[in-house]
Amino acid sequence: MKIIFTTKGTEWESAMDPRFGRTEFFLIFDEETDSVEVYDNRAIENEAHGAGPKTAQKLTEYGAEVLITGNGPGGNAAMALQTTGIEIRVGAGDMTVRGAYEAYKAGKLKKA
Amino acid sequence: MKIAIASGKGGTGKTTLSTNLAAFMSESGEVVLSDLDVEEPNSGLFIKGELIHQEDKYKMIPEWDKSRCELCGNCQAVCNYNAVLKMGNTIMVFPELCHGCYACSELCPTGSLPMKQKKVGELKSFRADNLSLVESKLIVGEEQAVPLIRQTIDFVNTHFSAHVTKIFDSPPGTACPVIEATKDADLVILVTEPTPFGLHDLRLAVETIRQLEKEFVVVVNRHGIGDDRVDVYCSEENIRVIARIPNDRKIAETYSRGELLYPSMPSVRRAVESIANYIEEFRQETGT
Numbered sequence: 377m378k379i380i381f382t383t384k385g386t387e388w389e390s391a392m393d394p395r396f397g398r399t400e401f402f403l404i405f406d407e408e409t410d411s412v413e414v415y416d417n418r419a420i421e422n423e424a425h426g427a428g429p430k431t432a433q434k435l436t437e438y439g440a441e442v443l444i445t446g447n448g449p450g451g452n453a454a455m456a457l458q459t460t461g462i463e464i465r466v467g468a469g470d471m472t473v474r475g476a477y478e479a480y481k482a483g484k485l486k487k488a
Numbered sequence: 489m490k491i492a493i494a495s496g497k498g499g500t501g502k503t504t505l506s507t508n509l510a511a512f513m514s515e516s517g518e519v520v521l522s523d524l525d526v527e528e529p530n531s532g533l534f535i536k537g538e539l540i541h542q543e544d545k546y547k548m549i550p551e552w553d554k555s556r557c558e559l560c561g562n563c564q565a566v567c568n569y570n571a572v573l574k575m576g577n578t579i580m581v582f583p584e585l586c587h588g589c590y591a592c593s594e595l596c597p598t599g600s601l602p603m604k605q606k607k608v609g610e611l612k613s614f615r616a617d618n619l620s621l622v623e624s625k626l627i628v629g630e631e632q633a634v635p636l637i638r639q640t641i642d643f644v645n646t647h648f649s650a651h652v653t654k655i656f657d658s659p660p661g662t663a664c665p666v667i668e669a670t671k672d673a674d675l676v677i678l679v680t681e682p683t684p685f686g687l688h689d690l691r692l693a694v695e696t697i698r699q700l701e702k703e704f705v706v707v708v709n710r711h712g713i714g715d716d717r718v719d720v721y722c723s724e725e726n727i728r729v730i731a732r733i734p735n736d737r738k739i740a741e742t743y744s745r746g747e748l749l750y751p752s753m754p755s756v757r758r759a760v761e762s763i764a765n766y767i768e769e770f771r772q773e774t775g776t
Contacts, residue, residue, distance in 0.1 A: 426570025426585045433573055452582045459575045 378440040394446025394469025397428035428453030464488035492673035496689030498660035501709035506657035507534040514619035523623035524669040525659040537614030550601035557600035563592035674776040676704040682714035710735040731759040
């Protein structure tokens with residue numbers, strides 16, 4: 377299964393980014409192959425409007441089944457994500473990526 | 489002649505000045521006051537006229553027609569606001585992000601994004617003797633004030649002839665809504681208060697209005713509180729202060745009852761009179 381994290385860095389020990397639309401990075405973890413991929417989303421700073429839907433669109437390219445983030449996507453992004461059927465887990469904004477993964481595995485993250 | 493009353497900082501007295509000035513000037517000529525603070529119009533609390541006209545206002549947004557769409561993605565490529573997005577086999581439109589520029593619709597090779605009306609607010613027009621009030625109110629959840637402000641100004645310009653004095657009560661701040669509300673004005677009156685916040689936002693407002701190359705003057709409200717730094721700033725920048733409205737508890741009491749101030753308060757009447765005199769001078773000098 378592929379899991380996407382919104383993060384402030386590129387490592388397992390990096391902090392999570394609580395924001396969805398304006399997250400600095402995505403970290404994409406593929407459980408099957410035990411591999412990690414990183415997407416640099418920092419150019420989103422230049423978007424005055426519609427960061428949420430834009431980030432949601434990028435996210436779909438990775439075909440992940442689960443999104444782990446902090447505050448949860450806003451209205452427009454949530455609408456866009458709905459079309460993908462991705463499962464969204466929130467409340468991991470203050471954790472490291474590793475902590476967020478473990479919390480998810482332990483069933484401690486709420487569904488958005 | 490068109491006069492915009494703006495401020496930068498909110499709560500400095502734009503509506504107080506707009507309503508009192510409009511009512512005072514209507515004693516000697518025809519005046520229309522337009523409340524362009526469409527997110528929370530409140531001039532109607534002070535000007536009680538008869539409702540003579542009401543209409544819904546719309547903006548145009550694209551609506552996806554999937555029957556002809558070939559999913560080329562051109563629509564999202566031309567949108568500057570991420571308001572149109574291709575998600576898999578779906579074109580999604582986010583009406584709140586859309587600025588109604590028609591680019592996606594016009595440039596769609598298959599005509600799959602026809603523009604449709606979306607209601608954004610209501611316009612009402614009231615009349616009491618020589619004074620008319622035109623106010624628009626944005627519906628809850630609508631993010632963009634500018635299209636409604638633009639249409640409200642257009643309504644005023646088409647329904648009132650050139651000789652009618654037009655006063656535009658602008659929204660606070662220095663962003664797009666204020667620029668829309670002031671860019672057609674012959675004269676901008678910036679209302680401020682003699683406090684550090686008042687001065688800070690006055691500087692921003694002055695910068696904005698100078699960019700627009702508009703004639704502008706300042707009115708100091710709540711004169712007597714704070715310090716003299718607004719006066720010092722205005723004299724250093726050669727900005728004319730045309731009136732000072734004194735700080736007075738009775739003003740707040742009268743305002744909170746929804747009453748005009750100048751009929752019962754000589755100090756306010758004097759200030760409003762000097763502003764009206766300045767406007768008359770300006771009108772004669774510039775022929776507006």
